Amino acid sequence: MKRLLRFLFIAIVLFWTFLPIYLMLKVSFSPAEEIMSQNPPLLIHSVTLDHWKDVFQSGNLWQPLTKSLTVAFSVMILALLIAAPAAYALSRISYRLAIGIILFIFFARMLPDVQMAMPVSVYFIRLGLLDANLGLILAHLIRVLPIVTWILLSVFKTIPIDIEEQAEIDGAGRFQIIKRIALPLAMPGIIVSAIFAFLFSWDEFIYAMYLCLGNKTLPLMVYYYVNRAGWFGAATFSTIIAIPVLIVTLLLQRYLKADYLAGAVKG
Amino acid sequence: MQNKWIKLKKDSWKFFFLLPLLLYLAIFTLVPVIRSILMSFEGGNNYAWLFSHFRFRESLVNTILITIFALLFEFLFALAIALFISGGGRRRIIQALILIPLGIPTIVVASNMRYLFDTNGFINTILTRLGVVGIPIDWLGGGALTLFSVVISDMWKVTPLMMLILLAGIERIPKELFEAAAIDGVGFWQRLRYIILPLLKPFITMALIIRGIDTFRIFELPLALAGESFPVLSSFAFFEYRNYNNPHTAAAASTVLFVLILIAIFIYLKLVGLPNEETT
Numbered sequence: 001m002k003r004l005l006r007f008l009f010i011a012i013v014l015f016w017t018f019l020p021i022y023l024m025l026k027v028s029f030s031p032a033e034e035i036m037s038q039n040p041p042l043l044i045h046s047v048t049l050d051h052w053k054d055v056f057q058s059g060n061l062w063q064p065l066t067k068s069l070t071v072a073f074s075v076m077i078l079a080l081l082i083a084a085p086a087a088y089a090l091s092r093i094s095y096r097l098a099i100g101i102i103l104f105i106f107f108a109r110m111l112p113d114v115q116m117a118m119p120v121s122v123y124f125i126r127l128g129l130l131d132a133n134l135g136l137i138l139a140h141l142i143r144v145l146p147i148v149t150w151i152l153l154s155v156f157k158t159i160p161i162d163i164e165e166q167a168e169i170d171g172a173g174r175f176q177i178i179k180r181i182a183l184p185l186a187m188p189g190i191i192v193s194a195i196f197a198f199l200f201s202w203d204e205f206i207y208a209m210y211l212c213l214g215n216k217t218l219p220l221m222v223y224y225y226v227n228r229a230g231w232f233g234a235a236t237f238s239t240i241i242a243i244p245v246l247i248v249t250l251l252l253q254r255y256l257k258a259d260y261l262a263g264a265v266k267g
Numbered sequence: 268m269q270n271k272w273i274k275l276k277k278d279s280w281k282f283f284f285l286l287p288l289l290l291y292l293a294i295f296t297l298v299p300v301i302r303s304i305l306m307s308f309e310g311g312n313n314y315a316w317l318f319s320h321f322r323f324r325e326s327l328v329n330t331i332l333i334t335i336f337a338l339l340f341e342f343l344f345a346l347a348i349a350l351f352i353s354g355g356g357r358r359r360i361i362q363a364l365i366l367i368p369l370g371i372p373t374i375v376v377a378s379n380m381r382y383l384f385d386t387n388g389f390i391n392t393i394l395t396r397l398g399v400v401g402i403p404i405d406w407l408g409g410g411a412l413t414l415f416s417v418v419i420s421d422m423w424k425v426t427p428l429m430m431l432i433l434l435a436g437i438e439r440i441p442k443e444l445f446e447a448a449a450i451d452g453v454g455f456w457q458r459l460r461y462i463i464l465p466l467l468k469p470f471i472t473m474a475l476i477i478r479g480i481d482t483f484r485i486f487e488l489p490l491a492l493a494g495e496s497f498p499v500l501s502s503f504a505f506f507e508y509r510n511y512n513n514p515h516t517a518a519a520a521s522t523v524l525f526v527l528i529l530i531a532i533f534i535y536l537k538l539v540g541l542p543n544e545e546t547t
Contacts, residue, residue: 009351010361017367020379020423023389027382039392086288089281099541101285106542108296110528112484114504115521118514119299119306142295149288174280203372205487209505219374226378226491229385238375249370253363258432258474265369265428266481 024242028052028235035231051232055240060221060233065240068202068218070133075140075201076194079148082141084190087152088182092161102153108146116142117210124211131215139207144200148193151260155189156182192255199245300525307519317519326498327523329414329489333499334482336418338475344422345429345474350463353437362434366427373424377491380420381407384492409496413489417497420488425481429474436470437463469539476535483527500524 027035031048034040055061090098120139121130129135164177172180183190205219212220218241225233249256307313317323352361368376383390384406391403406412440463448458464471486501495506500520508517 006351006355009347013348014361014364016423017365020376020383021367021371023382024375024379036387038387039395040387040389042389042392082287082291085284089284093281101289102542104292107532108292110480110532111296111300112501112521112524112528114484114486114501114517115303115525116296116299118504118508118517118521119302120295121508122514138295141291145288145291203374205372205374206501210508219372222374222378223491226374226381227494231382234378234381238378242371242375245370245372246367249367250363253359253366256366256369256431258428258435261369261428261431265425266373266484 021242024235024238027231028239032232051236055233055236061240064216064218064221067133067136067215068241071136071140071217072198072201074133074137075144076198078137078141079144079197080190080194083145083149083152083193087149088156088178088186090149090153091156091159092164105146105149109150113143113206117207120207121210130211131213136208136211136217139211140201140204143204143207144197147200147260148197151193151196152186152189154259155186155193158189159185192252195248195252196255196260199248203241203245303518304522304525306515307522310515313516313519314523317516317523322498323503323520326500326503326520329497330483330485330499330501330524332414333417333421333485333489334479336414337421337482338479340418341422341426341429341478342471342475345426345433348426348430349433349437350459353434365430368424369427371424373487374491376420376424377488380416380423380488380492384416407493407496409493413493413497416492417485417489420492421482421485424488425478429478432470432474432477433467436467440466472538473535476531476539480528480531480535483524483531500527 026044028051029047029049030040030044031046031050034045090101117139120142124130124132124135124139127135129138159182163181167177167181203219204217205223208217208220209223216224218237221237222234222241225231225237348365352358352365355361371379382388385391386403386405386407388406390406391400394400395403404412406416444462445458448462453461484501485499486505489497489499490502490505494502495510498506500523504517504520504524507513507520
């Protein structure tokens with residue numbers, strides 16, 4: 001009885017989880033006349049590759065795809081270059097000194113994006129950074145840096161300070177310690193943070209809305225089609241954005257911690 | 268004295284390591300926040316205008332209603348999932364599948380939910396086929412039905428996150444407590460009321476406030492589902508800036524949101540405490 005109840009409940013939860021994803025894939029493979037009817041069927045009746053051919057042939061894909069990729073890769077690299085040293089230093093300062101900075105990063109994660117995005121977009125119009133990749137990279141870092149610093153701080157905290165002190169007594173300089181001890185031990189955590197940084201930029205929407213008028217990113221393409229009731233364009237572009245994120249999410253199960261994701265996953 | 272100087276010199280690398288991050292946060296976070304607060308006081312009495320403007324009041328009410336309903340349903344649903352999957356078989360694979368929505372970008376969630384809630388979407392199809400409704404329901408035209416659609420969409424995306432927090436709490440409850448309760452023949456509801464919920468309380472507080480701050484900031488879902496017919500604080504600020512070219516009222520609206528979030532953060536720090544050495 002208890003097992004049956006559990007089975008039923010989990011079945012319902014999984015149905016609820018997969019229904020929207022199923023619909024996205026189904027719409028992207030369904031003929032137009034089937035979906036645009038009054039009562040579109042729920043099951044798959046016939047399959048067509050038309051919408052996928054459209055996406056690849058229309059010339060609407062490459063510009064947003066390269067923009068999203070360029071921005072996400074740059075954000076990933078810059079985020080590591082800025083956040084990793086800072087997180088390492090923070091983890092090696094006494095808690096009483098660090099708490100001010102930690103609190104500020106904590107606040108920064110909770111701030112409303114629209115509040116920063118508007119003045120930033122006003123500045124960027126003046127600087128000619130609107131629609132430029134550089135502008136969007138700088139803006140995405142506003143959102144990505146606090147989260148990545150937070151994750152890396154918890155990574156560096158797990159490296160025992162005793163090992164470093166021992167190395168120091170043995171005459172190793174700070175850069176030797178970082179190169180030989182801290183970096184190798186933190187490497188898995190650093191790679192995970194890099195992936196998160198990439199993904200947070202890859203699916204970012206609000207700053208892109210404020211900063212892109214002509215050169216759209218992939219998430220903006222989805223919005224573009226949603227706004228024009230372009231069901232098939234929305235479905236194909238949605239699938240293109242979601243698939244890499246989905247694969248990575250499944251691979252990174254162990255690292256999907258509430259503490260890492262708070263403030264990064266929202267409606 | 269000399270020792271202190273040597274120590275300071277030895278630790279100076281920490282300062283240079285922190286500098287880029289602090290500079291970045293100062294220029295791209297602190298300055299814009301201050302700038303938008305200052306802007307909200309320029310160009311007339313924007314706050315008086317906002318609070319007399321029905322569309323702003325509507326977006327404030329919508330934001331608060333979404334927060335109340337989303338938190339309530341997400342909490343109950345997340346608690347049920349966490350209770351059902353903890354301590355059962357095939358835990359890992361089930362959890363992996365349930366966490367999938369966390370990996371779906373929010374704008375994609377919005378697009379997918381339109382297939383369900385659109386006038387000729389799949390929910391209306393089912394309702395028509397079952398003969399429940401004659402005329403398709405206009406889910407996304409604004410009002411209570413749109414509130415429902417947005418809450419359901421938000422639930423789909425973030426219930427797994429709340430579930431993760433609650434699951435972490437449930438897993439910290441000592442197994443002996445349940446064993447003792449089982450020996451005493453305590454039923455499920457009593458176990459929930461007298462063991463699980465009291466011990467989960469700090470996790471519940473944390474989950475509700477962190478999620479509450481996220482729902483205050485909700486943007487993509489109401490924007491892509493219903494646009495201007497269902498404004499929330501964030502999307503109102505966006506429309507004021509982009510559609511009506513009014514950065515000052517946009518700044519004022521986002522400052523109202525900022526104040527709400529500030530209050531929530533203070534409640535969090537009061538109830539949960541500073542991020543301490545254990546949690547950071």
